[in-house]
Amino acid sequence: MNTSQNYAALISELWQRLEAIQSEFAPCVELAPDLVKDWQRSQEQVQIFFQSQIVNTVIEITSQDLSLQVEIDKQLKMLGVDLTMLQTARSSHTWQKRHQQACDRLTRLHSYCKPRD
Numbered sequence: 001m002n003t004s005q006n007y008a009a010l011i012s013e014l015w016q017r018l019e020a021i022q023s024e025f026a027p028c029v030e031l032a033p034d035l036v037k038d039w040q041r042s043q044e045q046v047q048i049f050f051q052s053q054i055v056n057t058v059i060e061i062t063s064q065d066l067s068l069q070v071e072i073d074k075q076l077k078m079l080g081v082d083l084t085m086l087q088t089a090r091s092s093h094t095w096q097k098r099h100q101q102a103c104d105r106l107t108r109l110h111s112y113c114k115p116r117d
Helices: 003-025 033-055 063-087 092-112
Strands: none
Touching: 003 033, 003 092, 033 063, 063 092
């Protein structure tokens, strides 16, 4: 497997991990602070995978991929902030607003990892 195939496989795995979080997270629109800790753990695991397997490697990548990595890194960190803010929500309205922000960020992250033709 050459490095571009290897890199594509890693991005595909990142996509799958984000898909798993999104499928577990998106349907929960009611106040559920107990679940947020699980989502935070999942987000942290994705962040660790991204840093250790994709960013901190010797795989050569294009400048476009590097730009995308910077954006993914930023959005993963912001997702962590979104989840922290979600955990502090006390009203249903605040929960729904913050939940939607986190869902939007997950959708954006997911789109960054879509396989390219």
